[in-house]
Amino acid sequence: MTQRFNEYETEVLKAIRPSESEKAEILSLADELVSAVNESGIAKGMVTGSVARDTWISGDRDLDIFMLFSPELTPEELEEKGLSLAKSIAAAFGGDYVEKYAQHPYLNAAIRGFDVDLVPCYAVEDASKIKSAVDRTPFHTRYMRGRIADKTDDVRLLKMFSKACGVYGSDQMTGGFAGYLCEIFICYYGSFRGCLKAAAEDWHTGLVIDLEKHQAKEFDDPLTVIDPTDPRRNVAASLTQTRMSEFCEFARGYLKNPSKEFFVRKTALPITKDELAARLNERGTFLYGIVFKTPGIIPDVIVPQLKRSEVSIAALLERHGFCINRFDSYMGDDNCIILFEMLTESLPAVEKRIGPPVWESENSERFIAKHLGKTMSGPYIRDSRYYVEVKRRYPTVMSLFKSRDFIECGLGKHVKNSVVKEYGVFTGAECHRDEFAAFLGEFFEEKSPLVKILERN
Amino acid sequence: MTQRFNEYETEVLKAIRPSESEKAEILSLADELVSAVNESGIAKGMVTGSVARDTWISGDRDLDIFMLFSPELTPEELEEKGLSLAKSIAAAFGGDYVEKYAQHPYLNAAIRGFDVDLVPCYAVEDASKIKSAVDRTPFHTRYMRGRIADKTDDVRLLKMFSKACGVYGSDQMTGGFAGYLCEIFICYYGSFRGCLKAAAEDWHTGLVIDLEKHQAKEFDDPLTVIDPTDPRRNVAASLTQTRMSEFCEFARGYLKNPSKEFFVRKTALPITKDELAARLNERGTFLYGIVFKTPGIIPDVIVPQLKRSEVSIAALLERHGFCINRFDSYMGDDNCIILFEMLTESLPAVEKRIGPPVWESENSERFIAKHLGKTMSGPYIRDSRYYVEVKRRYPTVMSLFKSRDFIECGLGKHVKNSVVKEYGVFTGAECHRDEFAAFLGEFFEEKSPLVKILERN
Numbered sequence: 001m002t003q004r005f006n007e008y009e010t011e012v013l014k015a016i017r018p019s020e021s022e023k024a025e026i027l028s029l030a031d032e033l034v035s036a037v038n039e040s041g042i043a044k045g046m047v048t049g050s051v052a053r054d055t056w057i058s059g060d061r062d063l064d065i066f067m068l069f070s071p072e073l074t075p076e077e078l079e080e081k082g083l084s085l086a087k088s089i090a091a092a093f094g095g096d097y098v099e100k101y102a103q104h105p106y107l108n109a110a111i112r113g114f115d116v117d118l119v120p121c122y123a124v125e126d127a128s129k130i131k132s133a134v135d136r137t138p139f140h141t142r143y144m145r146g147r148i149a150d151k152t153d154d155v156r157l158l159k160m161f162s163k164a165c166g167v168y169g170s171d172q173m174t175g176g177f178a179g180y181l182c183e184i185f186i187c188y189y190g191s192f193r194g195c196l197k198a199a200a201e202d203w204h205t206g207l208v209i210d211l212e213k214h215q216a217k218e219f220d221d222p223l224t225v226i227d228p229t230d231p232r233r234n235v236a237a238s239l240t241q242t243r244m245s246e247f248c249e250f251a252r253g254y255l256k257n258p259s260k261e262f263f264v265r266k267t268a269l270p271i272t273k274d275e276l277a278a279r280l281n282e283r284g285t286f287l288y289g290i291v292f293k294t295p296g297i298i299p300d301v302i303v304p305q306l307k308r309s310e311v312s313i314a315a316l317l318e319r320h321g322f323c324i325n326r327f328d329s330y331m332g333d334d335n336c337i338i339l340f341e342m343l344t345e346s347l348p349a350v351e352k353r354i355g356p357p358v359w360e361s362e363n364s365e366r367f368i369a370k371h372l373g374k375t376m377s378g379p380y381i382r383d384s385r386y387y388v389e390v391k392r393r394y395p396t397v398m399s400l401f402k403s404r405d406f407i408e409c410g411l412g413k414h415v416k417n418s419v420v421k422e423y424g425v426f427t428g429a430e431c432h433r434d435e436f437a438a439f440l441g442e443f444f445e446e447k448s449p450l451v452k453i454l455e456r457n
Numbered sequence: 458m459t460q461r462f463n464e465y466e467t468e469v470l471k472a473i474r475p476s477e478s479e480k481a482e483i484l485s486l487a488d489e490l491v492s493a494v495n496e497s498g499i500a501k502g503m504v505t506g507s508v509a510r511d512t513w514i515s516g517d518r519d520l521d522i523f524m525l526f527s528p529e530l531t532p533e534e535l536e537e538k539g540l541s542l543a544k545s546i547a548a549a550f551g552g553d554y555v556e557k558y559a560q561h562p563y564l565n566a567a568i569r570g571f572d573v574d575l576v577p578c579y580a581v582e583d584a585s586k587i588k589s590a591v592d593r594t595p596f597h598t599r600y601m602r603g604r605i606a607d608k609t610d611d612v613r614l615l616k617m618f619s620k621a622c623g624v625y626g627s628d629q630m631t632g633g634f635a636g637y638l639c640e641i642f643i644c645y646y647g648s649f650r651g652c653l654k655a656a657a658e659d660w661h662t663g664l665v666i667d668l669e670k671h672q673a674k675e676f677d678d679p680l681t682v683i684d685p686t687d688p689r690r691n692v693a694a695s696l697t698q699t700r701m702s703e704f705c706e707f708a709r710g711y712l713k714n715p716s717k718e719f720f721v722r723k724t725a726l727p728i729t730k731d732e733l734a735a736r737l738n739e740r741g742t743f744l745y746g747i748v749f750k751t752p753g754i755i756p757d758v759i760v761p762q763l764k765r766s767e768v769s770i771a772a773l774l775e776r777h778g779f780c781i782n783r784f785d786s787y788m789g790d791d792n793c794i795i796l797f798e799m800l801t802e803s804l805p806a807v808e809k810r811i812g813p814p815v816w817e818s819e820n821s822e823r824f825i826a827k828h829l830g831k832t833m834s835g836p837y838i839r840d841s842r843y844y845v846e847v848k849r850r851y852p853t854v855m856s857l858f859k860s861r862d863f864i865e866c867g868l869g870k871h872v873k874n875s876v877v878k879e880y881g882v883f884t885g886a887e888c889h890r891d892e893f894a895a896f897l898g899e900f901f902e903e904k905s906p907l908v909k910i911l912e913r914n
Contacts, residue, residue, distance in 0.1 A: 204816050205841055222841075241840040245815040249838065252818055283833055283846075284805030321780065321800065325809060325846070343778065343805055348741030352782060358702040359661050361709055372911055376740055377903040381706065383698040384662055384679075386905070389782070395741075446837040446846075454829055 004191070009157055012263045016156050018058040026051055026063060029112055033065045036089045042081060043067040044123060048141045050179050053148060055155040063116045066138055068123035071131065079105055082120020089118060101298075103132040127229040139229040144183050154192040157263075158182045161192070164265045165250040165449035167243045172303035173331070175240035177247075184225055184235060187211055196251040203248050205241065246449050253450040266452045268445050270437035277429035279444050285325055286345040288397060289431030290338040292423040294331055295414040302331055305412020310338055312410035320394050321347050326446075330439035336415070337436050339443060346396045350376050355386030401425045461648070466614055469720045473613050475515040483508055483520060486569055490522045493546045499538060500524040501580060505598045507636050510605060512612040520573045523595055525580035528588065536562055539577020546575060558755075560589040584686040596686040601640050611649040614720075615639045618649070621722045622707040622906035624700045629760035630788070632697035634704075641682055641692060644668055653708040660705050662698065703906050710907035716914075723909045725902050727894035734886035736901050742782055743802040745854060746888030747795040749880040751788055752871040759788055762869020767795055769867035777851050778804050783903075787896035793872070794893050796900060803853045807833050812843030858882045 005013065018026075030047045037045030049064035050056035067085060069078055083099065086107035090097040095116065097109035106119040122131050127139040148155060162168035162177050170178035177185075188211050189195040208215065208224040215224075216231035222241040227233040254262045271279070280287055290313075295302055306329040314327055323343040330337050356363035358381060367386050368379050377389035394400040402425065411419060432440060447455065462470065475483075487504045494502025506521035507513035524542060526535055540556065543564035547554040552573065554566035563576040579588050584596040605612060619625035619634050627635035634642075645668050646652040665672065665681040672681075673688035679698040684690040711719045728736070737744055747770075752759055763786040771784055780800040787794050813820035815838060824843050825836050834846035851857040859882065868876060889897060904912065 200818070242838055245838045245841050249815055249821070252821075283807040284852075285807055286805075323778065323780070323801075325805075325807065344780075344801060348743075348782075348800055350740040350742055350782065358706055361657070364706070364709075368905075368908060368911070372908065377901065379905055379908050380903045381699055381702045381905045384702050389740075389903075444834065446834040448825075448836055448838045448843070451825060451829065451836050454825070 005153070005157075006258055008258055008260045008263075009192070011260060012157065012160060013153055016057045016160050017153065018056065022058060023054075026114065029114060029116075030063060030065065033063075033089065033093070033111075033116070033118075036092065037065065037067050037085070040085050040088075043069045043085060043120070046138055046141070048137045052141045053144050053155075053183065054152045055148070055159070055179065055183060057156060057159060061114045063114045064137075065116060065118050066134075067118060067120045068138065069120060071122045071124050071129075073122070075104075075131075078120055078122065083107060086118035086120065090116075102134060104134055106134075127227075130230075136227075136230065136233075140180050140227075143229050144180070144187070147187050148183055151186050151191065154186045154195075155183050157192040158186060158195060160263045161196075161250070161254070162247065164263050165246055166265070167247045167250075167449075170238045172238065172300045172307075174243070175238055176243045177239065178235065181225060181235050181239075184209070184211060184228065187228075193255075196255055199248045199251040200255050203244070205244075250449045253453065259453075261453050261456060266456065268438060268442035270434075271432070271441035271444060272437070273429050273432040276432050276440060276444070280428055283341075286342040286397065287428050287431055288340045288342060288401065289426040289436075290340075290401065290419075290423055291335050291426060291431075292415070292418045293421070294334055294336050295418050297414050299331055302336070302412075302414060305415045306331060306336060306338065309411040309415045313338060313340070313406070316405065316409040317342075317397065317400065320400055321351065321392075322397055322400070326443075328439075328443055330436060332435040332439075335433075335435060336418070337431070337439070339431065339440075340397075341443075342397055344397070347392060349392055349395060350389050351392035352387055352389050355379065355388060357384050358386065359384065398425060398427070462610070462614075463715055465715055465717045465720070466649070468717060469614065469617060470610055473514045473617050474610065475513065479515060480511075483571065486571060486573075487520060487522065490520075490546065490550070490568075490573070490575075493549065494522065494524050494542070497542050497545075500526045500542060500577070503595055503598070505594045509598045510601050510612075510640065511609045512605070512616070512636065512640060514613060514616060518571045520571045521594075522573060522575050523591075524575065524577045525595065526577060528579045528581050528586075530579070532561075532588075535577055535579065540564060543575035543577065547573075559591060561591055563591075584684075587687075593684075593687065593690075597637050600686050601637070601644075604644050605640055608643050608648065611643045611652075612640050614649040615643060615652060617720050618653075618707070618711070619704065621720050622703055623722070624704045624707075624906075627695045629695065629757045629764075631700070632695055633700045634696065635692065638682060638692050638696075641666070641668060641685065644685075650712075653712055656705045656708040657712050660701070662701075707906045707910075710910065716910075718910050718913060723913065725895055725899035727891075728889070728898035728901060729894070730886050730889040733889050733897060733901070737885055740798075743799040743854065744885050744888055745797045745799060745858065746883040746893075747797075747858065747876075747880055748792050748883060748888075749872070749875045750878070751791060751793050752875050754871050756788055759793070759869075759871060762872045763788060763793060763795065766868040766872045770795065770797070770863070773862065773866040774799075774854065774857065777857055778808065778849075779854055779857070783900075785896075785900055787893060789892040789896075792890075792892055793875070794888070794896070796888065796897075797854075798900075799854055801854070804849060806849055806852060807846050808849035809844055809846050812836065812845060814841050815843065816841065855882060855884070 030051060034045030037043055046066045048066050051063055067082060083105055090107060090109035093111045095109035095111035097107050099105055100108050106117055109116045119134055121134045124130050124135050127136060130136050159168060159182050167176040169176045185195045188209055189198050205222050210226040212228045214231040215226045219234045221234055221237055222244045223236040223239050224234050225236040227235050310327050310329050314324055317324055325341040325343050327340045355367040358364055371379050371388045375388045375390050379386050379388050400406060487508060491502035494500055503523045503525060505523050508520055524539060540562055547564060547566035550568045552566035552568035554564050556562055557565050563574055566573045576591055578591045581587050581592050584593060587593050616625060616639050624633040626633045642652045645666055646655050662679050667683040669685045671688040672683045676691045678691055678694055679701045680693040680696050681691050682693040684692050767784050767786050771781055774781055782798040782800050784797045812824040815821055828836050828845045832845045832847050836843050836845050857863060
């Protein structure tokens with residue numbers, strides 16, 4: 001049998017496994033908070049998340065305390081009683097707090113240097129009866145706790161490894177693994193190395209992992225991981241195809257040439273305006289940045305709208321004949337940017353338009369009547385269709401971005417609202433501002449995770 | 458019942474129906490030539506073509522005399538005896554002559570102001586036993602003669618109408634109707650107007666017309682017209698989709714608003730160099746003409762090779778990221794030109810290349826090793842594939858046209874042979890020369906047949 005952890009993993013574990021004193025500190029605070037909930041008499045306290053499963057990375061200061069209320073309360077009652085209890089507990093522990101909102105509202109409090117979430121939920125009998133997504137969390141904790149007790153180091157390694165390759169985080173911007181997903185992988189594959197081996201050799205688009213063999217729904221996602229506590233839920237729903245592929249590549253690279261480098265995240269360096277100008281000069285491309293105020297809505301709502309907007313704008317550009325090299329978007333604290341690197345910035349005056357098939361006599365007649373005498377060429381016939389060549393509506397990318405067609409091309413709702421108020425279109429190095437410097441650096445240094453490691457060495 | 462011919466048709470027929478004296482002149486020459494063949498004792502003479510069927514247009518001076526030899530001769534004997542008999546007849550009638558070649562050699566002679574083809578062939582028993590394509594011609598004449606005797610005016614109108622819309626001629630450059638095909642249409646639809654009505658209302662890609670209901674082979678052509686004398690032959694094989702569509706359009710236009718205009722061919726005016734420069738300036742496009750010596754081979758061999766070369770070059774341009782508006786080619790007496798009207802003449806230095814899927818580990822490793830440290834961006838992963846962005850190989854259309862990749866892109870055999878010897882790439886108005894002036898005029902005045910009529914009025 002091969003050694004469970006190699007020299008690099010052993011060394012990494014020393015750094016990321018919490019010390020006994022670190023454990024004692026957080027667990028004792030968790031106990032006190034749970035007791036405080038229980039003492040209220042109206043809810044039951046429960047530690048959830050990575051602290052409950054002993055899978056957190058040393059130095060993390062996040063603590064999740066769930067407050068389980070009777071399912072007989074109305075949502076309004078749950079909200080009112082839940083927040084009121086959370087506030088009184090936060091106050092009792094001397095913590096500053098702020099109300100936040102996922103599906104229910106919850107309280108985020110700073111207590112003894114920890115970042116504590118106090119989350120009210122329903123204490124439902126089984127996972128199939130949950131009333132909101134947060135009700136599911138206690139089931140995850142109960143399911144996982146016993147099953148990974150002897151594999152917490154494997155989970156920690158997998159989390160650290162995923163972080164290093166940029167695949168950790170189930171938020172929409174990352175599109176990677178949730179902590180719970182990492183735990184399921186370790187349960188399923190038995191070890192950190194087993195999970196990497198599977199990813200390196202067997203993973204492919206459409207793979208299904210079903211720990212409890214109880215799948216009750218099909219998913220069209222790159223990877224399907226059926227929630228062991230809910231046969232109709234894909235835990236990997238927010239994983240993108242790109243992140244999944246990057247993880248496989250990284251796993252393959254590590255198994256071939258393991259090193260500590262694979263546990264260290266390389267973040268892109270911010271690019272300066274002069275560097276950006278030099279890169280564009282070298283590449284010869286035309287950069288356009290559409291910039292507008294960041295809507296005051298949580299990132300997990302805005303980021304998918306930015307992505308959808310990118311795709312809509314790309315389709316608009318291509319419909320009008322402009323060639324794109326690459327595009328991306330970024331949500332800053334103050335402003336968002338949707339970035340297009342173009343191969344063409346302008347096109348000739350003439351534009352070919354496709355008409356109806358010759359066999360459709362009424363459409364053909366309308367098409368001829370509409371264009372007769374007003375074209376640069378045509379109407380003419382090629383194969384079985386009519387064509388005309390007319391004066392191009394948008395001869396430059398800029399004229400398209402400044403048009404009504406741009407506003408109406410299918411931007412996400414909040415993106416459109418913000419754009420309608422005000423937006424700027426910047427070109428070349430003028431797209432640069434401090435807020436976007438790291439994003440632009442990443443855009444122009446585009447490398448796969450393994451390549452970043454290889455180029456470092 | 459509607460009148461057989463309307464006022465326009467009646468007027469056109471007056472002009473295109475040969476007079477009695479014209480008929481007498483050509484038929485008497487035909488008789489004399491047939492007698493001369495018969496008198497040789499080694500072959501039987503036969504008038505074929507439109508003169509035999511009384512379907513020629515007044516003013517046409519073409520006469521086809523077939524000389525039917527015993528099928529027991531070898532091809533060499535047929536050639537020797539056939540040409541020798543043809544030469545002695547041409548000499549006896551005082552005609553200059555020249556040897557030509559279709560599948561067999563034949564003699565083309567100028568006799569009493571007529572353009573006479575003297576064609577040796579085998580007198581086979583039935584059409585299924587033909588030894589070469591020319592043996593089929595006597596069967597066409599025998600089949601058609603009695604069947605269209607009372608519809609020769611309909612055939613003449615259809616030929617004239619097809620000529621006017623540019624659809625008459627089964628040569629490769631035209632890709633239109635043969636005279637025999639026009640006769641089959643009249644047989645099948647019963648009249649000129651019946652044929653137009655069918656084309657206007659019912660014709661579509663994939664239509665099959667089978668007069669004898671004996672089709673014995675499937676064809677992948679736009680229109681299939683089974684030869685009544687050969688169940689395995691498509692008489693419309695050389696008809697292009699574009700010509701077929703144009704005929705339908707023209708038929709529709711005529712049935713809606715009949716006029717004499719529909720029987721008058723509008724040929725494109727030659728364009729001058731200054732006019733060409735002005736058109737290009739207005740259109741804003743980039744014109745490239747690849748010019749080389751016309752190979753000394755018959756047009757029906759060269760023209761398809763030019764068409765194939767166009768498509769190969771277009772694919773090459775698109776593979777390298779250049780956008781085409783339109784292309785065409787022309788075979789002049791001295792030079793050929795392959796013409797590309799481009800929307801882009803140059804592209805940025807950076808070029809994106811697609812790599813293998815991430816799941817293919819060996820290919821992925823090779824791809825990374827090949828590009829590591831040598832790219833402008835990447836290798837990076839998008840969805841499930843690798844990409845790199847490298848320095849573009851062909852940053853201009855001109856650099857591509859001057860490359861080895863151009864020569865090797867899949868030009869037709871004789872085209873390539875000529876190009877390899879010498880070719881020039883001209884841009885903009887420099888593509889102009891007198892030999893190409895009419896072709897360039899047509900290229901830039903591109904209109905469907907009906908639109909040409911409509912714009913005239």
